[in-house]
Amino acid sequence: MRKQYPCVEVDLSKITYNAKQILSMCKNKGIDVVGVTKVFCAEIPIINALLQAGFTHVGDSRVQNLKKMEQINCKKMLLRISMESEAEQVIKYSDVSLNSELKTIKILSQKAKEVNRTHNIILMVDIGDLREGVLIKDVLGIVKEIMNLQHIKLVGLGTNVTCYGGVIPDRDNLMKLVNLRSEIKNLYKLDLPIISGGNSSSLYLVMNGSIPKEINQLRVGEGIILGRETSFGGPIPNCYDDAFILKGEIVEIKDKPTVPTGKIGMDAFGNKPHFQDKGIRKRAIVAVGRQDIKVDGLFPLDKNISIFGASSDHLLLDVTDSASPLKVGDIVEFKMDYGCVLASMTSNYVKKYYEKQPEYSLVNC
Template structure:
């Protein structure tokens, strides 16, 4: 099979989904499957849906269109708050969107009304991470306007934490979100079907809380695909953490100096590198580089050391393994590396341990 490639264990994905649904469902929380990290891959998305995921969430409309065209039957949620230039596609291709700007909401209403569509919206609340969200003090005024916008249905509120600012979705933050939901319901005589407390970083809060309040939804990607929570990156008991394996081929293996020689200027990345002189070493070059994967986010499974990478080549210390040309090196990936791999068309996506998926593609 062509290299580089990523091997994807579909049966392990199915297992993780089942376990997470059972875990969060024990306290009345539904999980939304986040597909952005797998580039909206329809085969993987189908595994999620067949194992009980009803809403698929992605930050790219192109990924949502890809899954729809492949016949994946689900509700589709746009994770990234819509741009004004996107409103037509948002209403046409998604069922739900996360919103924080009134100007955008008015345009969504305008297009939905024009096309006789009811588009569901979730208002995002800023609770300290300082990415997207309406300040709590402004929520009442925004809700008052949104409830009057025809073509839109306000179905919930949500928040995003532990992404930009690294702020923990702890008990205080979740209690605040619950309180905002209760106050809005009472003041405006409405029912919020979705109170979305966050993402895979909410695991620690969930396991330590006896009462989750009004939180009834989480947007989960990293826990499904990497088997861990996203606050401290600790594995979750009972989940697989080895679903994905990146494979790259050795295209050169030679004994060379450990330190470049000659006059040093900037390298291809614009950096001025410094290397320790360790004498001669067994070095190898792999046919993969920074345009394929976030190199800092991969960990070799063999006893090698990654020395660095350029756009198309990765350099490794091959002293302990003595790899030869044509051999392969296997890597584990973190979330950023996985995201980059699925955005790279030149990396083959190879599914193994086939789950009984619907007839798609």
């Protein structure tokens, strides 16, 4: 089969392998892992790779993606705070949802009543990152209100850090959740089974053994797909960082100056570009652009290739020193960071291919 470009090649065996390593690492600390599917738009082959590794719970931020996996036999979590306008679908397509607004929780209760169901929720608590979550001082009052809703079951407390404010999870701020659960148990005789202690940024605490023992759930996406924790960007032992590879086709190669001729104004994105004069260089144009990818999240596999920049549709490369001579029609390969994977998997203009390689062993990592 002749491949179409640009494309992302996903090595499903590496995904399964990374997933197994993270599951094992967390299980040793008594932590269940929810596999986050949003970065790859809940593509079914990748979800199946997670299930093959042993995952039983997946989570996504979009109800549309949960709907895609309706027939998959696993528990499903809605990660983004529920919208009132989607309440009926939240009840239908998720087994548990993350919530922080009492008004929305009451609407979820009403929609659950209409279909004779009880919907599980995790109450999100803001421990400092200032994204979603109830302020700590308000938690007890909101829990009391939730307990009066017949079709809502509060199953835990959760938090999210790093994604907005860059706040790093640590023992001190995660213990705020632990202490809140104790207060809720003492005050209301309600023993919440889940403390959901964040995302891939909490993995470093698992790795160094300092995560509070009461934290028993993490929601992990980047750790699985790129093999790294996200507080410091460190690698997770025995995991791969190249399960997702972007491939693009060269459509032009020419020797050109490195500084444009003429008066410099704004580029297509409203920025005034600056250029370093490196003389005449061999420039390749690859048919992929900012409409499809996050340019600063691309890393050529050939380390002798560097990126000049990009427009909406064209990626400009310096291939003067490439490891092998390149010509029009050749394919250039890139590793990607999280934001670039997210953009490329979301783009309708980037083809996706799923490769099933032989099982890997630790020595290959």
